[in-house]
Amino acid sequence: MSLKLPNALLAGLLLASNTPLAIAATAPCGSPSTLIADVQGASNTSPLAGKPVEIEVVVTADYSGPDGFMGFFVQQDDARRQHRPGVSEGLFVYAPRYTARAGDLLRLAGTVEERYGQTQLALSGTPSVCATERTVTPAGLILPVPDEAALAAREGMLVSLPQTLTVNDTHELGRYGSLLLGHGRLRIPTAVAAPREGAAQVAAANALNRLVLDDGSSQQNPTLVPYPAPGLSTANPVRAGDTITGVRGVLEKRYGTWRVQPVQGAAPPGFTAANPRRPAPARAAGTDVRVAAFNVLNYFNGDGQGGGFDAPDNRGARNAAEFERQETKLLAALRALDADVIGLMEVENNGYGPRSAVQRLAAQLGPGWRVADPGTPRLGTDAIAVALLYNERAVTPVGAPATAFLDARSRQPLAQTFRPAGNAAQAFTVVVNHLKSKSCADADGAERDQGDGQGCWNAARSRAAHALAEWLDTAPTGIAGAGTLVIGDLNSYAMEDPIRLLAHRGYDDMVARLAGQDAYTYVFDGQAGYLDYALADAALASRIRAVGIWHANADEPVAFAYAQAYRSAAQQQRYYAPDAWRASDHDPVLVDLSWREAAPEASALPRGGGDMASGPEGGGGSVGLAALLAIMLAACATVAGTPQTRQSFR
Known part of the structure; x- marks a missing residue:
């Protein structure tokens, strides 16, 4: 991430460290001068660093204004270009008290410096204008x-x-x-x-x-x-x-x-607009139930008692005005999903009472929307939690909501079994999850970034994935035989250990199968991938008609989010709309289920992922069975010895 320093501060820093020699361009235009190619040289640093030079060059762009870079760029005129392989013929001239004009041929003097990763010339004296309206050929x-x-x-x-x-x-x-x-x-x-x-x-x-x-x-x-x-x-x-x-x-x-x-x-x-805004994907033909997974980026409704937003663990809106902006966008997005069951991540963990964040969302969605309440005061110890909302007009809960401790660094999952309205013969279980993020705060030992592309806390996420599979084997909601859909933000990309471990335990990546390996729900450092999943066991995979991703958030400028910080009143108005766009930073995943005879068999669905047992680096990025067993054994040992009271993080 870049950081632009205000010019007043930057100027002070540069002037304090910048004392060019008092050299004036006294030679007339056309006299012998140093070439930019000689200033730049073929190495990373200039061979003339620290030395005075005099150059005769064309101004290509001036950035000396109050919000510029306190200087201008010059390039060697075409007639004197050297065209040496690997050698630049352009240069930044640091000149906080001089305004240049593009197209001028200047003769100027200064001292060669290396600043902030590039070679520059610190201007001394006043340049001579030798000609105007010159052009140079772009490289x-x-x-x-x-x-x-x-x-x-x-x-x-x-x-x-x-x-x-x-x-x-x-x-x-x-x-x-x-x-x-x-x-x-x-x-x-x-x-x-x-x-x-x-x-x-x-x-x-x-x-x-x-x-x-x-x-x-x-x-x-x-x-x-x-x-x-x-x-x-x-x-x-x-x-x-x-x-x-x-x-x-x-x-x-x-x-x-x-x-x-x-x-x-x-x-x-x-x-x-090659990637235009589009409405949320329509339901596939024959869909009986739609399930959605949506990370809502810290939906906090205050202290949970109708109070303010200044609690020390508040990660969401900073005040009531921001909260209104956030909630308006979030509700627009949730309603547009046309879902019957919605798994949420990053909801304030302030219980299940009438003033809790999750109950407020359900009430705002309208009549019929209910909350899966596991009967605990909170869901784990983190400031945020997962949640399950459902429309009782479309599905009926059966069994009991269930949760479990997976790992000290991952939020507790929440499971609930449902039956589609009017279909007492079928049941399916939805499990919403939010595993430990890749943020490296407090990471140590095996939890540190191992340099393999999986980031920090991969071991913790792998332990949690193993514990999740073990827990689901026990039919935690009390309904055995129901197909299971694991959804949520697993903070792991498609080829990483936790996803492949769950695949080996029978939970197939339906995003890869039905949305394709180019699918994404998140953009980080300019790179797209998906952290948000729909993993189905064999009993439910054959009932999934379609998986869709609504790109309402990840592609949108963060400027369009609800936050008001660092924005003038005019910017707050220009960049905000009471709609679904940039309601969060993750795109929601939509899963359409059908129990009609036309539903495809799991074996007939297109494959999108690798085989877990095909080798450590082959088979589309799959992991070897021996490596997988090592991960699982380590996970078992760690889960067994990890205290439940350890603090978890985002």
Whole structure:
């Protein structure tokens, strides 16, 4: 994640550490001067770092305004270009007290520096304008690049990308005015490849296929975000998956990321809504019951007693106004799902009384909506919990709601068996889950990131997955023989250990089977994958007609969420709409069930995942049986010895 520092602070830091030699450009225009290629050199640092030089160059873009970068970019004029392999012929000139004009041929002096990962020139004196209205030829750039050296060879230069590129991330659009682009959609490595070598190869390829399109400003929360033209708003969105053409600007490395800064006066890039907003998927023909899984991003209704939002463990809305905005969007999304049973994650864990968060949601959904209440004051010890809502006009609960301790770091699951209305002969069990996140806070030992692509706490999630399967074998709701649907945010991508462990225990990934391996519910660091699941046992898999994902959240700019922080009154209005878009950060998963004769057999459903027993790195990213048994044995030992009172985290 990048961080744009306010210019007043940045200027102070730079001036305090920046004392260029007092050199003035005294030689007349056309006199011998240092070439930019000699300043940049072929290595990571300039061979002339710390030395005074005098250059004669063309200004390509000026960013010296109050919200700019306190300088301008220059490039060698075409007649004097050297075209040395791997050597850039562009340069940033740090000049906080000078405004340049694009197209001017300047003669200037300064000291060569290495700052923030790129070579720059600290201006000394006043440049001489040798000519005006000069142009330079942009360097071509194609994604993916063969290596980072291909980007370094164009550092500071005007570049043009002739491709149709894909928007991969909108996370920083409202805050910093930037978009992450790539050639095609980037995928989470362990969503499409086995951990370790396979995932490492995907990660390496992704790293060479990403470039930030910036806004030429250092301002945070800009008044106007330029993308898409004429400016971002809820009525003029850009989504991950949309495409863009005509990208042109100055290539630089700033805030640790390669990015293209736009050139003033140039035509803005063209956007195509290749991934437009669409309504929630309609029910498949013949559907009897629809089940949904939805992570609702910290739905907290205060203290659970009708009080305020300042509790120390509050993770949701900061005040009543934000809560109203949040709830309006969330209810719009929940109603649009057209579901009969809804499993929720990240609901405030404040019990099941009339003022609890989950009871409030059920009441807001309307008559007939009820809450599966396991009969406990709270569900585990975390600030958030899972929940099950159901429409009693469509399904009837049978047996008893059940929960269990899985692992100290995962939320407790909640299970309930239902019968479809008017069908007393059939039953199915829904189990909603939320396993430990990949956040590395407090991770130690085996729980730390092992460098295999699965992130922190993979061992804890694997233990929880094993304990979940063991618990479900006991028919916890008291109804034996009912097909089981495991839903929820498992915080594991499709090829990771917990999912493959559950597959070996008979819970098939119906998202992979019916929505495809390119399915996603979440976008992280510009890469798409799914953390939200519908896993079915053999008894229920044959009854699943369709699995759909409603891309209402993950592709949307976070600027469109309910939060009011870091936004002016005008921005709060421009970026907010009382609709379902960006109601959360996860996309909901929809599962359509049918008990009619036309339902396909499980063996006839298209396959989307790998075979657990086909080898540690083969079979579409499957894990070997020996490795799986080792995971399970470790899980058994750890679950048996883990105290229930240990604090869990998001």
